[in-house]
Amino acid sequence: MKKTLLIFFAISALFSFDAIAQNGFCGMTIEEQLVIKERMMQNRANAANSVQVRTGVMWVPIQFHILEDNDGGNRVDAIKVIEMLCALNEDYLDQDIQFYMKDEFNMVQSTSVNANPNIGGANNNPFAQSVMVGEKVLGAINIFITKDIPGDFGQTLGFYSPTFDWLVLRRSVVSAPGVETLTHELGHFFTLPHPFLGWDGEPWDEDIHGNPAPINSPGGPKTELVNGSNCTFAADGFCDTKPNYLFGFSWANCNYTGNCLDPNGVEVASGVQEANYMAYFTGCASEFTPEQKAAIAADLDSRTSLHTTLDPDLTPFTETATQNFPIDGEETPLYNIVGFDWEPVAGATSYLVEIDRQPTFSFDPSLKFVSSGTYVEFEGVFDPNKTYYWRVKPLKEGNVCTGDVVSTSFKTGTVTGVREIKEVLNYTISPNPISAKESLNINIETNQAFDAVINVYNLSGQKIKEVNATFGHGTTNHQLSVSDLSEGMYIISIESENGVLTEKIVVTR
Ligand SMILES: [Zn+2]
Structure with missing residues (x-):
């Protein structure tokens, strides 16, 4: 040994x-x-x-x-x-x-x-x-x-x-x-405690501790006896966890058959609970004893x-999140700011979105929780012209265990975008969602007039339309017709010499 x-x-x-x-x-x-x-x-x-x-x-x-x-x-x-x-x-x-x-x-x-x-x-x-x-x-x-x-x-x-x-x-x-x-x-x-409390870090060894084992463990607590006479206070203080002098350490399987005798000279091995979660039999653990469970319940009480009143919805998700953009190696318009879009999953209260260079998501994944909507942007985590992978998992409060993760690849573009236009003090783009019968109001407050191009992209990154606009000093409202857009999601991108403003809109019938 x-x-x-x-x-x-x-x-x-x-x-x-x-x-x-x-x-x-x-x-x-x-x-x-x-x-x-x-x-x-x-x-x-x-x-x-x-x-x-x-x-x-x-x-x-x-x-x-x-x-x-x-x-x-x-x-x-x-x-x-x-x-x-x-x-x-x-x-x-x-x-x-x-x-x-x-x-x-x-x-x-x-x-x-x-x-x-x-x-x-x-x-x-x-x-x-x-x-x-x-x-x-x-x-x-x-x-x-x-x-x-x-x-x-x-x-x-x-x-x-x-x-x-x-x-x-x-x-x-x-x-x-x-x-x-x-x-x-x-x-x-x-x-x-461990059922072998007192033998931690020093498993019983006949050459060191002798056989029968000593009355006191190397760490101090009494060595638990097979006859149960000291079980309420020896080792972990539980009577239904049987004597264990750290037998699991370096034992190769889930059936301890060593020759150890307790301090009374009684054979120990047949009572050892290799399956106890608090023992050290690696890969063998599957249960707590009733006294351990009672202690857990008492401590939790x-x-x-x-103590919470959470009453979670445990209904399993019946669908996965369909990824819209970018998918199947699609290239993103920018590389420093990349937006990810997916379809809502019935019952989801939030989503976990993860990005990595490896399809196994084991390289250096970045993640975000998204608790409103089905779109999220990551900024400053990408290199240009590289293949990445992203995946999304639907979540419910108290129920994160169903809902498969779906994953796809994309390629970053080579263009850098700036999220803001520096002259712009405030802006709103409304209504959103918008019906195709309405006009989109692009309302911008600026401290300096500027010329811009308003581009509309679909979620595949294709430009659908392009309109020139001038925004004067103060507040300007520019109306953009969407009657030519079919139902779906679009990116409105207001691009000037000094930067870009982007906003996702949803067009309904
Ligand atoms: Zn432990």
């Missing part, structure tokens, strides 16, 4: 600490777990006096904070975060707990925090505290997703901070298949700031 572990450490040190990370280290210290254990014991005492009965599903808000480097790089892919949230909800469904995104992703730019979100301890990054405290929101579970989480044994997967009451996840574990990490860290958030 010892030899295996040493070799394991040596290989990891030589090549990558990720090997340990993938093996399932969470970054919570024994001291931090003793804090949550204390809270769990308090909740248990309180719950004994008042039986809480939950009626139906409780919807719990989560605020995701996505860290990125100062140049915008090294951030997690947003769609993976959503997929992880959906997988998380499957893990908590039998407890009538479901999580939803309180607000859109909070993008946090800091190379320093992205590389090290630890506050205190051996890997302290003092700068992280000022950033993260500033970003934390009330009334939600705060989850920070960072590139790295340095730990005592290389990178850790994630941790819950009892001091700051937030979770940190490493972006490499953000995926639906890897959701057991978040399920586990939320277990800590809701007061669950005590956290009234997380």
Whole structure:
């Protein structure tokens, strides 16, 4: 056992600490777990006096904070975060707990925090505290997703901070298949220690600790006995989580068969719960015990700031978003400002639009949430004359788990546009939507007269019509007939020597 572990450490040190990370280290210290254990014991005492009965599903808000480097790089892919949230909800469904995104992703730019979100301890990054405290929101579970989480044994997967009451996840574990990490860290958030509490970072090893195992764990707490006589206080304090002295560490499968004896000399292996979310058997986790669930429920009941009245529309989306422009490699009129247009999806309350150089959206994706309309512009993220990909996902509050993502390619043009005309103080283009029988009023207030060309483009970027206009000093109203336009969406582009104003309009019958 010892030899295996040493070799394991040596290989990891030589090549990558990720090997340990993938093996399932969470970054919570024994001291931090003793804090949550204390809270769990308090909740248990309180719950004994008042039986809480939950009626139906409780919807719990989560605020995701996505860290990125100062140049915008090294951030997690947003769609993976959503997929992880959906997988998380499957893990908590039998407890009538479901999580939803309180607000859109909070993008946090800091190379320093992205590389090290630890506050205190051996890997302290003092700068992280000022950033993260500033970003934390009330009334939600705060989850920070960072590139790295340095730990005592290389990178850790994630941790819950009892001091700051937030979770940190490493972006490499953000995926639906890897959701057991978040399920586990939320277990800590809701007061669950590791079932092997006290053996953290030092798995039982016959050569080091002896067999039978010692009465006290290396970290201090009592070693849990097979006969259950100390289960209410030893290790994690739960009686239905059986003795576990960190057997999952470096164990290769989901059936522990080691020869460990508890301090009374009783064989331990047959009781080990490899499937417990709070154990370290990587890839084996699928359940909480009833006592763990009771502790989660009691802690959630005590956290009234997380209680909401959300009653989400869970009807699945029956359609995907049809992308209008740009699609199938179409070239955009400008490259520095690119507008994206799609058809509304029945039931969607917002959309997530993502852009990247790679069709896998794994290079350096940019994203925007769009909560009104079905058009969005991205500015300053493109190079000219390059192929990009964009995709759109419909969302509903509390329900981000249905609605397929659709994706297409486009090519940026070579022309730079300026969003504003510098002489223009104010402008309105109305009505919008407009019936073909009406005239469009282009009302511009300017501090200097200028000549302009008013171009009308369809969503494929083709120019439909072109009109010359002069806007005098003060306020000028120019009427533009749309009787020659068929039903649909158009871009009105007012172009002068000093810049461009663009506006999307909808023409109806
Ligand atoms: Zn943990």
